[in-house]
Amino acid sequence: xxxxxxxxxxxxxxxxxxxxxxxxxxxxxxxxxxxxxxxxxxxxxxxxxxxxxxxxxxxxxxxxxxxxxxxxxxxxxxxxxxxxxxxxxxxxxxxxxxxxxxxxxxxxxxxxxxxxxxxxxxxxxxxxxxxxxxxxxxxxxxxxxxxxxxxxxxxxxxxxxxxxxxxxxxxxxxxxxxxxxxxxxxxxxxxxxxxxxxxxxxxxxxxxxxxxxxxxxxxxxxxxxxxxxxxxxxxxxxxxxxxxxxxxxxxxxxxxxxxxxxxxxxxxxxxxxxxxxxxxxxxxxxxxxxxxxxxxxxxxxxxxxxxxxxxxxxxxxxxxxxxxxxxxxxxxxxxxxxxxxxxx
Amino acid sequence: xxxxxxxxxxxxxxxxxxxxxxxxxxxxxxxxxxxxxxxxxxxxxxxxxxxxxxxxxxxxxxxxxxxxxxxxxxxxxxxxxxxxxxxxxxxxxxxxxxxxxxxxxxxxxxxxxxxxxxxxxxxxxxxxxxxxxxxxxxxxxxxxxxxxxxxxxxxxxxxxxxxxxxxxxxxxxxxxxxxxxxxxxxxxxxxxxxxxxxxxxxxxxxxxxxxxxxxxxxxxxxxxxxxxxxxxxxxxxxxxxxxxxxxxxxxxxxxxxxxxxxxxxxxxxxxxxxxxxxxxxxxxxxxxxxxxxxxxxxxxxxxxxxxxxxxxxxxxxxxxxxxxxxxxxxxxxxxxxxxxxxxx
DNA sequence: TTGAAAGCGCTAACAA
DNA sequence: TTGTTAGCGCTTTCAA
Numbered sequence: 001x002x003x004x005x006x007x008x009x010x011x012x013x014x015x016x017x018x019x020x021x022x023x024x025x026x027x028x029x030x031x032x033x034x035x036x037x038x039x040x041x042x043x044x045x046x047x048x049x050x051x052x053x054x055x056x057x058x059x060x061x062x063x064x065x066x067x068x069x070x071x072x073x074x075x076x077x078x079x080x081x082x083x084x085x086x087x088x089x090x091x092x093x094x095x096x097x098x099x100x101x102x103x104x105x106x107x108x109x110x111x112x113x114x115x116x117x118x119x120x121x122x123x124x125x126x127x128x129x130x131x132x133x134x135x136x137x138x139x140x141x142x143x144x145x146x147x148x149x150x151x152x153x154x155x156x157x158x159x160x161x162x163x164x165x166x167x168x169x170x171x172x173x174x175x176x177x178x179x180x181x182x183x184x185x186x187x188x189x190x191x192x193x194x195x196x197x198x199x200x201x202x203x204x205x206x207x208x209x210x211x212x213x214x215x216x217x218x219x220x221x222x223x224x225x226x227x228x229x230x231x232x233x234x235x236x237x238x239x240x241x242x243x244x245x246x247x248x249x250x251x252x253x254x255x256x257x258x259x260x261x262x263x264x265x266x267x268x269x270x271x272x273x274x275x276x277x278x279x280x281x282x283x284x285x286x287x288x289x290x291x292x293x294x295x296x297x298x299x300x301x302x303x304x305x306x307x308x309x310x311x312x313x314x315x316x317x318x319x320x321x322x323x324x325x326x327x328x329x330x331x332x333x334x335x336x337x338x339x340x341x342x343x344x
Numbered sequence: 345x346x347x348x349x350x351x352x353x354x355x356x357x358x359x360x361x362x363x364x365x366x367x368x369x370x371x372x373x374x375x376x377x378x379x380x381x382x383x384x385x386x387x388x389x390x391x392x393x394x395x396x397x398x399x400x401x402x403x404x405x406x407x408x409x410x411x412x413x414x415x416x417x418x419x420x421x422x423x424x425x426x427x428x429x430x431x432x433x434x435x436x437x438x439x440x441x442x443x444x445x446x447x448x449x450x451x452x453x454x455x456x457x458x459x460x461x462x463x464x465x466x467x468x469x470x471x472x473x474x475x476x477x478x479x480x481x482x483x484x485x486x487x488x489x490x491x492x493x494x495x496x497x498x499x500x501x502x503x504x505x506x507x508x509x510x511x512x513x514x515x516x517x518x519x520x521x522x523x524x525x526x527x528x529x530x531x532x533x534x535x536x537x538x539x540x541x542x543x544x545x546x547x548x549x550x551x552x553x554x555x556x557x558x559x560x561x562x563x564x565x566x567x568x569x570x571x572x573x574x575x576x577x578x579x580x581x582x583x584x585x586x587x588x589x590x591x592x593x594x595x596x597x598x599x600x601x602x603x604x605x606x607x608x609x610x611x612x613x614x615x616x617x618x619x620x621x622x623x624x625x626x627x628x629x630x631x632x633x634x635x636x637x638x639x640x641x642x643x644x645x646x647x648x649x650x651x652x653x654x655x656x657x658x659x660x661x662x663x664x665x666x667x668x669x670x671x672x673x674x675x676x677x678x679x680x681x682x683x684x685x686x687x688x
Numbered sequence: 689t690t691g692a693a694a695g696c697g698c699t700a701a702c703a704a
Numbered sequence: 705t706t707g708t709t710a711g712c713g714c715t716t717t718c719a720a
Contacts, residue, residue: 001484003713014691019715027689044482049458050403051713053394054696061437069422078413082440086447091458093405093435096426103430114393114435138388140345222625229627254628261605261630283569284598284628286605347697358707363699371705395697398712 002043010039022047053115060090063111065104067124069096072251072279073296074122077146080300081120088308090117101127112139118307122146126191129153142310144303147296148193149326156310156325158303160294162194164330166201169274169292170209172333173244177342178272180212182242184231184252186224187217195248198276202246214242224248228255236263241271244339250277250284250291257285257338268340278334288336295331302327346387354383366391397459404434406651407455409448411468413440416595416623417640418466421490424644425464432652434461445471456483462651466490470535473497486654488647491640492537493670500654500669502647504638506538508674510545513618513636514555516677517588521686522616524556526586528575528596530568531561539592542620546590558586568592572599580607585615588683594621594628594635601629601682612684622678632680639675646671 007018013032020026021036039045053059064081066074078094085092093114097104105128111119118141123132129150135143136154145157173181183202189195199215206213221227228247235241236259247253253275260267267273267287278293306325313320351362357376364370365380383389397403408425410418422438429436437458441448449472455463462485467476473494479487480498489501517525527546533539543559550557565571572591579585580603591597597619604611611617611631622637650669657664 005713015714016692016716017690020690023715029689032689046453046457048713050394050397051696052715054398054698055713055715057696059394069426070419072416075414075416075419078438079440082413082438085439091437091439091454094422094426094438095429095435096423109390110435113390223627225625225627251625255625258627258630281567281569281595281599283567283573283602286602349697359698360700360708361706364706367699369700373705376706392697395712396699398714399697399699401712 002045003048006043007036007039007045010042011035058117059115061093061114061116062090063093063095063114063116063119064122065095065097065107065111065119066122067097067099067104069094073249073277073294076279076296077122077300080297081304084300084304097124099124101125104128105131108135112141117141118311119143120146120303120307123148124189124192126150140314142307142314144307146303147294147299150193156306158299158306158327158329160194160296160299161328161330162197163201164328165276165292165294166198167205168331168333169246169276170202170205170211172290173272173274173339174209174211175343176339178211178244178339180214180243181206182214182216182245184228184245184247184256185215185217186220186227186248186252188220190217224251225255225258228252228257229259230255232256232259232265233263236260236265241265244272244274246274246276248276250275250279250289253289253291254280254284257289261286268338272340273338275338278331282336285338287338289334290336290338291334293331293334295329298329298331302329346389347392350387351380351383351389354386355379402461403459405437405458405460406434407437407439407458407460407463408466409439409441409451409455409463410466411441411443411448413438417593417621417638420623420640421466421644424641425648428644428648441468443468445469448472449475452479456485461485462655463487464490464647464651467492468533468536470494484658486651486658488651490647491638491643494537500650502643502650502671502673504538504640504643505672505674506541507545508672509620509636509638510542511549512675512677513590513620514546514549514553516634517616517618517683518553518555519687520683522555522588522683524558524587525550526558526560526589528572528589528591528600529559529561530564530571530592530596532564534561568595569599569602572596572601573603574599576600576603576609577607580604580609585609588616588618590618590620592620594619594623594633597633597635598624598628601633605630612682616684617682619682622675626680629682631682633678634680634682635678637675637678639673642673642675646673 004015004018008015017028018036020028021033081092095107097107132155133153143155145155147159149157149159183199185199203213218227218231247256253273265271275289275291278291282288309323348359348362352359361372362380364372365377425436439451441451476499477497487499489499491503493501493503527543529543547557562571562575591600597617609615619633619635622635626632653667
């Protein structure tokens with residue numbers, strides 16, 4: 001491990017000059033620049049971000065806390081996050097909370113101890129409201145919620161516009177002649193902002209149009225596909241299959257779809273499916289799912305933009321008031337083949 | 345942001361004592377410990393890992409470079425990695441190479457500049473052989489390949505035992521009366537160690553048993569499900585559907601399965617599928633895939649164990665020779681419903 | 689254009 | 705048991 005010291009020795013220049021060359025700052029004679037470059041190459045020198053961070057009081061580290069990294073929805077946030085990191089020369093530290101609020105808090109603390117320049121949080125438990133409210137008061141780095149929000153907390157967020165989503169989806173099926181919707185949710189998670197907003201949105205839009213709205217809730221299992229599978233199986237065996245279902249997300253829908261195939265229920269002839277997420281490749285089902293694209297890429301894009309704005313304001317002592325800190329991102333319907341057109 | 349200085353001021357103790365309390369080291373009077381704790385609470389003090397790292401010459405940062413984080417196989421490595429990080433009080437920095445060898449090298453350099461204590465790499469291009477060979481000579485932190493290896497490189501690795509996998513899978517179908525196997529691969533990736541080993545392994549095992557071995561290669565598309573879907577579609581339309589296929593992985597198999605459903609081809613009556621990976625919940629297909637569990641959890645477990653051993657040896661100046669640095673992990677068949685039993 | 693020196697927040701060795 | 709001090713590898717300010 002070579003350091004500036006070694007370069008100083010090799011070149012005979014001073015620490016300050018070496019630093020200037022490496023940072024590409026100040027006025028340094030071309031000849032001396034070359035000397036430094038040569039020494040760097042010879043030594044296989046590599047800058048030490050840690051030391052630089054200590055000196056500059058930032059780390060170029062961005063924290064990303066998710067709930068369950070194996071959940072395909074959350075996976076979708078990683079790539080755009082990496083792209084941001086690449087473009088802004090920073091690195092991502094990740095941590096997973098696994099639906100455990102203690103762990104979530106520990107993760108936050110570790111991130112703050114790691115002196116991340118910014119922190120993005122995708123939470124899944126509602127138990128840390130107070131903790132987050134407190135963070136909002138005490139921390140000076142930007143902390144931004146992803147795809148969820150807390151009603152009584154000042155932390156900024158970028159979420160999916162679930163009311164808009166609800167309206168789009170109800171519109172879509174209404175236009176195709178559907179007059180009855182059965183909403184399928186997972187009980188334990190039904191009060192998280194996105195699930196709640198969407199469910200209530202669908203209910204409201206149904207009321208407006210005189211559509212019959214029904215709701216069924218299922219117990220959380222190992223994964224959402226399993227829940228969807230069992231939900232469909234139960235309906236099939238009890239002969240209570242609705243004409244149209246709104247599963248809470250694509251994973252649920254896929255399980256549902258496969259139980260239908262298994263039992264010879266035809267899609268969309270016997271049951272239509274309006275899914276939510278657009279997380280999987282279209283070949284994940286025999287007929288492409290009709291689903292609502294949540295645009296997590298946009299969520300991350302907006303969140304990182306917001307982060308930059310907040311940082312800039314704080315670094316330069318500007319007023320932060322003008323920055324919009326509560327954003328909702330609109331998605332769009334992906335037209336697949338799982339909604340029967342009743343008007344034909 | 346409070347620091348030791350503030351605690352010193354508040355308690356009247358010295359820096360060294362404060363440091364001892366916070367590290368839980370040395371002998372400090374109970375009363376003074378309490379003082380320090382009280383001051384920490386009052387100040388909302390949080391340790392600065394960056395400064396600690398600079399002083400101790402380690403970061404407690406572990407680097408993880410993957411190829412495509414949205415690939416479900418790679419996602420499977422994150423959770424066990426996080427578990428390790430949690431148990432060993434370190435944090436994970438991730439980076440994604442996206443099948444770009446330049447980016448892969450840049451990622452490595454950034455990790456080394458971040459002074460990670462260890463680096464785990466899941467690579468997908470074969471172009472950086474020389475770069476890695478060089479790293480093996482110059483870097484003193486443990487750098488470990490995950491689920492792949494390079495033939496002429498000293499870097500340690502933990503890979504899936506693909507020859508064993510091949511044997512297991514061929515055995516399984518042989519016992520059920522199959523005497524012909526069609527192996528489906530993606531051309532561009534067929535020379536990566538796991539793909540190559542497995543394909544050659546299957547070929548060899550077929551030869552041993554007098555099974556007819558056929559191979560088909562497909563062009564890489566956006567995702568593997570799509571490739572699988574088109575592969576099946578092509579076979580169906582050209583009426584050349586084999587009796588048994590070995591798709592290169594679960595994603596490929598799912599696409600294949602769904603094209604079959606779409607066209608009314610029955611599984612396993614018309615075509616049997618022996619898949620590879622066990623990456624998805626079993627409800628991802630109407631009938632559970634018969635697949636080989638790659639046990640990426642085990643791969644990560646072994647890799648982190650290897651990391652600890654190497655670190656320990658280097659930290660204590662022990663000889664590293666005794667550490668096994670080339671490991672192969674054995675998986676097992678998951679018996680699903682996609683292999684027809686021809687013996688009945 | 690270059691050099692000298694202080695400092696970032698911590699650890700660790702040593703002295704008291 | 706506590707305090708003092710040097711130092712980790714860099715940046716930055718100021719003087720030369």
